[in-house]
Amino acid sequence: MNTLAASQIELRIPRRPEFVKLARCTAWTLAAQLEFVVSQADDIRLAVGEACTNAVEHVPADACEAILIRFLVAPESLTIEVVDDGPGFDASAPPDVEDDIGGLGLVIIRSVMDDVDVVCDPKTGTCVRMTKYRDRQ
Amino acid sequence: MNSQEAARVDDDGAEEKIESETTETQEVLEDQAALAARASAADVATPALFEEFQRSHDPRLRERLILAHMNLVRYLARKFANRGEPLEDLIQVGMIGLINAIDRFDPERGIRFATYATPTIVGEIRRHFRDKGWAVKVPRRLQELSLAANRAVDELSQRLDRAPTISEIAERLGVADEEAVEALELSDLYELPSLDRDIGTDEDDSGGALADYIGREDVEIERFERRNRLSQALKSLPERERQIIELRFFRNLSQTEVAKRMKISQMHVSRLQHRALSRLREYIRE
Numbered sequence: 001m002n003t004l005a006a007s008q009i010e011l012r013i014p015r016r017p018e019f020v021k022l023a024r025c026t027a028w029t030l031a032a033q034l035e036f037v038v039s040q041a042d043d044i045r046l047a048v049g050e051a052c053t054n055a056v057e058h059v060p061a062d063a064c065e066a067i068l069i070r071f072l073v074a075p076e077s078l079t080i081e082v083v084d085d086g087p088g089f090d091a092s093a094p095p096d097v098e099d100d101i102g103g104l105g106l107v108i109i110r111s112v113m114d115d116v117d118v119v120c121d122p123k124t125g126t127c128v129r130m131t132k133y134r135d136r137q
Numbered sequence: 138m139n140s141q142e143a144a145r146v147d148d149d150g151a152e153e154k155i156e157s158e159t160t161e162t163q164e165v166l167e168d169q170a171a172l173a174a175r176a177s178a179a180d181v182a183t184p185a186l187f188e189e190f191q192r193s194h195d196p197r198l199r200e201r202l203i204l205a206h207m208n209l210v211r212y213l214a215r216k217f218a219n220r221g222e223p224l225e226d227l228i229q230v231g232m233i234g235l236i237n238a239i240d241r242f243d244p245e246r247g248i249r250f251a252t253y254a255t256p257t258i259v260g261e262i263r264r265h266f267r268d269k270g271w272a273v274k275v276p277r278r279l280q281e282l283s284l285a286a287n288r289a290v291d292e293l294s295q296r297l298d299r300a301p302t303i304s305e306i307a308e309r310l311g312v313a314d315e316e317a318v319e320a321l322e323l324s325d326l327y328e329l330p331s332l333d334r335d336i337g338t339d340e341d342d343s344g345g346a347l348a349d350y351i352g353r354e355d356v357e358i359e360r361f362e363r364r365n366r367l368s369q370a371l372k373s374l375p376e377r378e379r380q381i382i383e384l385r386f387f388r389n390l391s392q393t394e395v396a397k398r399m400k401i402s403q404m405h406v407s408r409l410q411h412r413a414l415s416r417l418r419e420y421i422r423e
């Protein structure tokens with residue numbers, strides 16, 4: 001549908017709350033550019049914000065300095081991976097969704113995105129992978 | 138009911154304004170942290186309540202459960218603020234999700250209630266956006282905001298004798314920074330139809346042209362009506378009961394505070410609240 005299809009975009013932000021907004025704005029703008037309807041772009045922005053906030057809040061402060069946000073553009077979908085990629089991440093302590101209301105991020109993401117997977121790997125960190133399909137509203 | 142009305146209800150000017158909370162992301166983040174702390178405290182006390190409610194279906198227990206989880210509804214509704222629907226309305230539809238979740242929740246399944254209820258509440262809120270016609274490619278409100286943003290750039294540039302910042306534009310438009318960015322980007326990202334043109338004649342192929350949406354009689358409309366029933370119900374409540382619901386649920390005051398404000402006893406507030414909630418529930422279940 002346009003030249004962005006099949007491209008991959010990466011954004012690396014410091015793991016601090018003030019940068020979450022940048023990830024949110026980037027996600028929204030990309031989704032809009034890909035001609036998702038605005039409400040879908042809003043959902044994508046919310047999900048990316050929640051995933052980054054999770055990464056900011058639920059990982060020990062000295063574990064890693066960056067969050068990697070990877071946008072995978074396909075003709076009919078947009079997949080986003082939010083990875084905190086620092087060394088020393090303890091995979092036995094995944095983000096605890098049962099923790100408290102703030103830990104509801106993943107539940108919220110599942111409520112607004114079409115496919116959601118969480119992969120915890122001690123080497124690569126925690127990856128929240130989520131997909132939005134253009135034709136599902 | 139809207140926040141202006143809610144503001145009129147209160148008689149001491151020291152109250153915070155509900156709508157101003159939604160505009161600053163930073164404030165929202167801080168508020169959320171506070172809400173989170175309070176809500177999880179409320180949640181701890183509720184498993185026993187749920188078990189009791191499952192046995193007895195006592196409406197008073199349902200009420201307590203609703204109250205204990207209103208913070209969850211507010212927390213989730215705020216995630217959808219700045220999308221063009223008033224926060225109050227989002228809280229209202231979220232409340233329908235909450236009530237449904239309370240009725241269906243089985244404490245023995247071992248899921249925490251907040252985890253169980255979130256998809257239901259979020260689902261109602263998102264459906265509200267669809268019902269209100271936001272599923273079109275670029276909602277009209279956003280088109281208008283986009284025009285206003287571009288006008289604001291021109292005006293501010295002239296006045297300041299330099300290009301304005303995003304914050305200055307956002308302030309001028311009365312929206313959050315993110316929304317201002319969105320509005321400015323919009324005209325580049327989407328080919329916006331002229332506002333003079335009927336949005337229904339747009340070649341938008343998403344099946345969501347506004348005129349279609351309004352003209353079609355189908356299940357969506359029925360659902361829409363079901364959800365609108367709550368706001369109708371709120372409007373139809375006797376004035377005092379409506380005030381109590383507003384002060385208790387939307388402004389988060391305690392029964393004692395409401396009693397003081399309305400110059401009636403706390404017991405009386407309790408009775409009126411009970412009656413009001415029963416009425417509302419009837420409306421939703423009809």
